[in-house]
Amino acid sequence: MAATRPTGGLRPTLTILIMGALTLLTLQYRGAEPLSAFQRGVRDVIEPLRTVTDRVVSPVRSVWNGLLDYDELRAENERLADELARMRGRRLTAEADGELLERLLSEVGIDFAELDTVVVRILGTPPGNFSTHMIEVDKGSDDGLAEGMPVVTGAGLVGRLESVDRARSVVRLAVHPEFRVGVRLVGSQDEGLARGGGRSGFLVIDAGVRADTVVEAGEVVVTSGGRSRFPADIPVGRVMDPGSGGDFQREILVDPSASLENLSFLNVLLVTEERTFDPLVLLDPGGRSR
């Protein structure tokens, strides 16, 4: 016969533990730096182990994926070959219409490529089962990265650095529901605020754009700069659904230009300075604030 364990002290103990957890949560949401430092410290201690495990498991995983996903890989190879052929055709078309291309590029102004960047490798999702719309990359504060820095590919905006440890960082993707970025519609030059659309995979511009603004499907959307930490003119995507112009709550759906599919590397823009509001922008709304 099993003797029952003494459980008389459970209620106060459990109450203290739950209150402790709630207190920690509250402190962290208020930005208590020691708690974040503690978390970073734990991750930094474990990081070498994670790197070793990654190196050991990676070849095995590649072989395993190769065995299981052979058909998928072959289909992917064929798809990429088709896409390459299409791209060659487009290049010829673009060369034939060089003048138009030059004008469009100057309009979009992809000068974010001139900023200092750090190339990072995608490691996968952060540990745990709750990190939706987040990815982990292989560089951190030792490489000059800091929280909030924009993350891009050659195609455009991917997201921003959410947390930065010494040797790893977590990127919040642009489609994350909590992601916000100031954007500008290249056609109308209207500026608005876009948020991540979550599982839909799109961004949604739901503030700032006037209801009577004419927005065309396919219109290019870029970052607006200004007070945002994102430099101006990073391509964000193309308008997929311009929404209803007569509706007070206008929502414009944007298809992101940067896709993470089949990508291994990203660029982090080394933008550290906090941008301040320039009142001259109000006098020259068409001018690009940086």
Add this chain to the structure above:
Amino acid sequence: MTGRFRVLALLLTAAALQATVFDEVRIDGVSVEYLLLVSVLAGFHGGPERGATVAFLAGLLHDSVGSTPLGVHALVYAPMAAVAGHLSVRLADGARALALVGLTASVMVGVTAAAGVGALFGLHPVSGVDLVSTATIAALTTVVVAGPTSRVVRWAVTGGLPVDIDLNEGTSAERTFGR
């Protein structure tokens, strides 16, 4: 080695495993909930009070190695361990299958509760069908590693001594998960 050092060693090893091996080996993008397993087993072997304390620390470590705010998992794991401790006292002798079902259900409830708490505090964890799928896969994969983990957790949380003593056949946990 004293009981506290055993628990410390257990938790640090479990956190390292959660962030390394179990983070790499994922099924459909879902990893084993190893620290949740340790929490439930700590309640099962160590009793509700001791289990809740160990589970609270396990939750804090889970929040640290992952990207969740400190306290989300601790808030869920401590009550889970307390419930597991209470249920283990009432578990019938030799109910190994029932214990495994209970463990599977515990992990599913723990994953779902952690997602719920995360949503309450402004996170955007998986939801709906994806959450059911995640909880199910996590529970099934976690139960696979429960056997060996159970022995280690029992060694750590009981300090080498049985918490409840069966004069004929040893502890109820030994009868369930083996010596």
